[in-house]
Amino acid sequence: MADTTQNECVLGIDVGGTSIKAGLFTTDGKLVDVTKIPTGALVGEEAFSRVTEGLHGLVENCGREDGDVVAVGLDVPGPVDDQGRVGMLPNIQLDPEGLMAALAAKFPDSALAFVNDANAAALGELWQGSGKGFGSFVMVTLGTGVGGGVIVNGRLVSGAFGAGGEIGHITVEPNETLSCGCGRKGCLEQYASAKGLVRMYREQCAHLGLEAAKIEHATDTISVFEAYKAQDPAAVRAVGDMCDKLGLALAQISCVIDPAAYLIGGGVAGAFDLFGESLSTAFRSHCLATSAGAKILPCSLGNKAGMYGVAYAALQQRRVRA
Amino acid sequence: MADTTQNECVLGIDVGGTSIKAGLFTTDGKLVDVTKIPTGALVGEEAFSRVTEGLHGLVENCGREDGDVVAVGLDVPGPVDDQGRVGMLPNIQLDPEGLMAALAAKFPDSALAFVNDANAAALGELWQGSGKGFGSFVMVTLGTGVGGGVIVNGRLVSGAFGAGGEIGHITVEPNETLSCGCGRKGCLEQYASAKGLVRMYREQCAHLGLEAAKIEHATDTISVFEAYKAQDPAAVRAVGDMCDKLGLALAQISCVIDPAAYLIGGGVAGAFDLFGESLSTAFRSHCLATSAGAKILPCSLGNKAGMYGVAYAALQQRRVRA
Numbered sequence: 024m025a026d027t028t029q030n031e032c033v034l035g036i037d038v039g040g041t042s043i044k045a046g047l048f049t050t051d052g053k054l055v056d057v058t059k060i061p062t063g064a065l066v067g068e069e070a071f072s073r074v075t076e077g078l079h080g081l082v083e084n085c086g087r088e089d090g091d092v093v094a095v096g097l098d099v100p101g102p103v104d105d106q107g108r109v110g111m112l113p114n115i116q117l118d119p120e121g122l123m124a125a126l127a128a129k130f131p132d133s134a135l136a137f138v139n140d141a142n143a144a145a146l147g148e149l150w151q152g153s154g155k156g157f158g159s160f161v162m163v164t165l166g167t168g169v170g171g172g173v174i175v176n177g178r179l180v181s182g183a184f185g186a187g188g189e190i191g192h193i194t195v196e197p198n199e200t201l202s203c204g205c206g207r208k209g210c211l212e213q214y215a216s217a218k219g220l221v222r223m224y225r226e227q228c229a230h231l232g233l234e235a236a237k238i239e240h241a242t243d244t245i246s247v248f249e250a251y252k253a254q255d256p257a258a259v260r261a262v263g264d265m266c267d268k269l270g271l272a273l274a275q276i277s278c279v280i281d282p283a284a285y286l287i288g289g290g291v292a293g294a295f296d297l298f299g300e301s302l303s304t305a306f307r308s309h310c311l312a313t314s315a316g317a318k319i320l321p322c323s324l325g326n327k328a329g330m331y332g333v334a335y336a337a338l339q340q341r342r343v344r345a
Numbered sequence: 346m347a348d349t350t351q352n353e354c355v356l357g358i359d360v361g362g363t364s365i366k367a368g369l370f371t372t373d374g375k376l377v378d379v380t381k382i383p384t385g386a387l388v389g390e391e392a393f394s395r396v397t398e399g400l401h402g403l404v405e406n407c408g409r410e411d412g413d414v415v416a417v418g419l420d421v422p423g424p425v426d427d428q429g430r431v432g433m434l435p436n437i438q439l440d441p442e443g444l445m446a447a448l449a450a451k452f453p454d455s456a457l458a459f460v461n462d463a464n465a466a467a468l469g470e471l472w473q474g475s476g477k478g479f480g481s482f483v484m485v486t487l488g489t490g491v492g493g494g495v496i497v498n499g500r501l502v503s504g505a506f507g508a509g510g511e512i513g514h515i516t517v518e519p520n521e522t523l524s525c526g527c528g529r530k531g532c533l534e535q536y537a538s539a540k541g542l543v544r545m546y547r548e549q550c551a552h553l554g555l556e557a558a559k560i561e562h563a564t565d566t567i568s569v570f571e572a573y574k575a576q577d578p579a580a581v582r583a584v585g586d587m588c589d590k591l592g593l594a595l596a597q598i599s600c601v602i603d604p605a606a607y608l609i610g611g612g613v614a615g616a617f618d619l620f621g622e623s624l625s626t627a628f629r630s631h632c633l634a635t636s637a638g639a640k641i642l643p644c645s646l647g648n649k650a651g652m653y654g655v656a657y658a659a660l661q662q663r664r665v666r667a
Binding site for chain 2 (some may be wrong): 190
């Protein structure tokens with residue numbers, strides 16, 4: 024008899040505002056193929072059909088049948104609690120229950136799971152990336168904002184209210200006068216996001232009376248890091264401040280869960296080679312001596328981490344059900 | 346045939362500098378009796394014999410035999426890592442391997458576990474105290490210093506380097522000029538420990554030009570809370586500052602692991618009725634809106650929490666081995 028499990032596969036889906044990106048994985052974590060499906064707002068049967076048809080196409084292209092899909096994971100840009108319930112999603116239009124029902128109808132035998140996008144990235148790195156082999160680590164996503172994902176005792180910490188890993192909102196400057204997007208003041212995100220770094224660079228230019236390098240847009244950290252490489256004094260100070268605030272925040276995390284490692288990802292982490300050492304130095308200057316051995320490493324799955332992570336989460340869900 | 350398991354019991358031991366306090370528990374968590382054993386420094390066979398003989402006496406007094414002891418847990422005032430290895434203990438003289446060997450010889454069939462004292466208290470509250478039924482909580486011990494214990498997904502988080510739950514060293518005032526005992530500046534412990542509260546009260550008296558209430562010693566928070574009850578303006582400010590700094594620290598923890606609850610214990614928590622509400626208000630003013638539902642409750646096992654917790658940890662150890 025043929026082995027009916029050899030074609031078993033998992034779908035990992037990044038949910039965006041107007042499209043989704045889906046990857047098909049083997050159950051042992053190899054990415055077979057990826058597709059992007061334009062969807063429009065993820066509300067109503069028409070959009071859900073576009074999703075399921077697009078996924079069907081991916082499955083077929085990979086030489087599988089819909090029945091081979093044993094698990095489907097989705098990541099969403101917002102809070103998901105310990106029970107998998109999706110909270111408020113300010114940036115996209117999505118009816119999570121409706122989408123879940125459409126997927127359950129298309130792949131009736133598969134486990135389904137929603138995961139917050141930053142948490143998903145952490146799970147991805149745990150499964151097949153830089154987090155492999157660490158019992159505990161915190162993934163730090165430096166992008167437009169600052170997100171995170173916490174792994175403790177080999178498991179994701181979503182939090183009782185879904186705010187586990189919201190490390191962008193650790194207070195690193197209680198005396199800040201500017202407000203963060205969350206309405207509070209002095210959050211890490213104000214200094215270590217792409218937007219924060221560009222703002223601090225411009226402030227340093229003004230402060231030092233220097234002409235700023237050409238900055239294309241409010242999150243153009245590439246130009247800031249170019250200036251940093253050229254030893255532009257304002258860029259040196261801005262990147263130094265970013266590392267100091269981020270190091271301080273990581274030191275706070277170590278006082279709570281004392282992880283074995285921090286994995287740095289997101290767009291800003293493209294420049295990890297340039298700032299990784301300053302960040303490690305800043306962390307060690309702020310942390311308890313006990314925790315100074317924590318490793319600070321770049322992530323390795325890039326923007327596919329979330330896709331890996333939701334595939335892994337859905338697979339875990341299936342094992343719990345089995 | 347008689348049920349040979351009905352007499353099974355667990356020993357929970359608080360390790361101090363010159364004596365130990367041991368409790369005998371049933372395996373379902375009832376405390377049968379407690380004894381205190383003077384030991385001197387816990388180094389060398391003579392001291393270890395005093396320990397094992399004292400424990401033998403406790404077991405006999407409870408109508409059990411040494412063979413009924415299925416697990417022995419010990420809490421120590423210092424770091425213990427995920428593998429149960431004891432780190433540096435600045436305040437007591439203890440040879441952990443030697444003591445472990447003596448206990449293993451006396452109770453050869455029992456599981457043995459060392460646990461950090463603050464972590465032990467958290468486990469005790471999880472087993473039989475205010476933490477029962479919470480999947481995640483953080484225990485906050487306000488005593489001479491500020492300690493903590495973190496429970497996530499129903500398990501203790503000791504940390505990769507043993508610093509899990511070191512919440513007394515969360516930085517709440519990056520611009521502080523005074524140093525904490527750890528050598529860093531602006532740690533929670535500087536404001537929310539007994540010593541911190543007394544210091545802040547005295548500073549407020551000086552600042553306001555008021556005569557301080559009679560303070561018996563550097564950790565006499567009872568007198569500060571008496572003054573607070575009498576609406577002494579310096580005490581009102583000092584307690585307000587303590588709540589604000591503690592609320593800020595708990596808000597940081599919520600951004601990392603977002604626990605369902607915070608349990609407040611330790612000597613200062615004797616006044617929880619007086620400051621609990623201010624603390625909840627401060628926490629909610631500092632935390633992300635998502636986490637505002639976290640409960641802030643007093644602990645319920647008092648200074649027996651550690652004893653309960655190590656008994657529970659040793660029992661868990663036994664289940665892992667079985």
